[in-house]
Amino acid sequence: MSETLYHVSANPHVRDNGSTQKIMLDVIIALLPATIFGIYIFGASAALTVAISVATCVVVEYIYQKLMKQPITVGDLSAALTGLLLALNLPSGAPFWMPILGGIFAIIVVKQVFGGLGQNFMNPALGARCFLMISFAARMTTFTYDGVTTATPLAVMEQGKSVDVMKSFLGFVPGTIGETSALLLIIGGAYLVFKKVISPIIPCVYVAVVAIFVLIFGGHGFDLSYMAAQIFSGGLMLGAIFMATDYVTSPITKNGKIIYAIVLGILTGLFRLFGPMAEGVSYSIIIANLLVPLIERVTVPTPFGIVKKGGKSNE
Template structure:
C-alpha cells in the first residue's frame, strides 16, 4: 500500500510556469507598445524606458544586498515594474522623475512590504500616482511630433474637437509613452492570452462596465465616436490588460475578479466624467487594489465538506 500512495503536503498540483517565465512573458508582451512609443516620441522615450528599468532593478538589488536577503532581480519582476512605469510616463519628463518613481515603486511599495507577492497595490501604478501628485505639471505635459498639446481625452472633456478614432487606434496622438497605440497594446494582450498568463475575466468586465457607465452617464447617448474615444484614449487598454490583471494585487477567485472588474469600470467612469482630470485609470486600479482583501473574503468559496456558519 505504501508503494501506491505518496503522502505529501499541499499543493499537490503545480504549474510549470515560474515567476520568471510569467514576468518574461509580460515584458515580451509590452515590446510592441514600447516600440510604438519610441517611434511616436523619439529616442527620449527609449532613454526614459532604459533609465526607469535600470533604476528599478538596481534599487531592488541594493536593498536586498543591504538587508542580507536573497537577490531576486533575475525573476524579471523589477524589470516589468520599470517597464510599466516608463510606459506610463510622458516623453517630456526629465530623467530624475523616472528615477524617483522607480525608487518609490520598488523600495516603498514593493520591498518595504515584504517583496514580490506581499505588496498590496501595483508598484508601477502607485509610483505613477505618486509622481502625478508630486509633479503634476511635468506629468501632464505632452508633446507629439515636436508640438505640445492636450490628449484626446482632455480635448473631449473641454468640449473641443479630438483626434479621429483611427488615429487613436494607431497611436499617432499625444499621451504617455505606452498608452497611445491601442493596436500595439492589443497585440501584446493577445500574446498574454495565448500564453495563458492572463484571462479575459478582469479586462472584459472592466472594459464592459466602463463602456456601460459612459453610455448611461456620458450624456452623449450611443455616440460611437464618443464611446470609442473613451475606449481608445488614455490608459484604459494598458490598464485593463497589463495592470489590473497583476497577480499580486488582483483577486484570485473567479467571482472576485468579476466584481473587481466591475468596480474598476465604475470608478474609472466616475473619475473621468465627474473628476477634475480627464483620466482615471491609475487611481481606479489603485483604489480597487485596496478593496481586494474584502472582495476575496466575500467571494471565497466554502471548502468541500465544510458547513457554512449559521447566523442566528
C-alpha cells in the same frame, strides 16, 4: 515519526523563480510592441526614459536586497517589468530624474518595504506613477507630439470637442509613452491570454463597464464614436490588460475578478466624467487593489463538506 509541515502564506503560494521569470518575460514580450511604437512616435527621449526606468528599478532592488542581506531576486525580471511599466506610464518629455525617483519609490516603498514580490498591496509601477502625479502634476500632464506641446484626446473630449477615433486606436496621438496605441496593447493582451498568463475576465469586464458607463452618463446619448474614443484613449487599455490583472493585487476567484472589474469600470467612469482630471485609471486600480481582500472574502468558494449558515452541505 517525521511529519511534513506545510507553510501557508500570502498569495502567490507557488514561489518558483523559474515560473516567475517566465511569466515576467511573457509580460515584457507582450509590452514590446507598444514600447517600440512609443519610441518610434516620441523619439530618443522615450527610449532613454525606458532605459533609465528599467535600470533604476533593477539596480535599486539589487542594492536594497544586498544591504538587507536578502536573496537577490533581480533575475526573476519583476524589477525590470516594474521599470518598463513605470516608463510606459510617463510622458516622453519627462525629465530624466523622474523615472529614477519613481523607480526608487516603486521598488523600495511599494514593493520591498512590504516584503518583496507577492507581498505588495498595490502595483509598484502604478504606485510610483500616482506618487509622481501628486508630487509633480504639471510635469506629468505635459505631453508633446511632433515636437509640439498639446492636449491628449481625453483632455480634448473633456473640453467638449471630438477626436479622431482611428488615430486613438492606432496610437498617433499625444499621451504617455506606452498608452497611445490601443491596437498594439490589445495584441499584447491577446498574447498573454494565449499563453495563459492572464485571464480575459478582468480586462473584458473592465472595458465593458466603462463603455456602458460612458453611454449612460457621458452626456452624448448613444454615441458609439464618443464611447470608442473613451475606450481607446488614455491609459485604459494599458491599465486593464497589464496592471489590473497583476497576480498579487487582483482577486484569484472568478466571481471576485468580475466584481473587481466592475468596481474598476465604475471608478474609472466616475473619475473621467465627473472628476477634475481627464484620466482616472491609475487611481481606480489602486483603490480597487485595496478592496481585493474584502472581495476575496465574500467570493471564496465554500469548502467541500462545509455547511453554510442556513444552507446545505457542499457535498
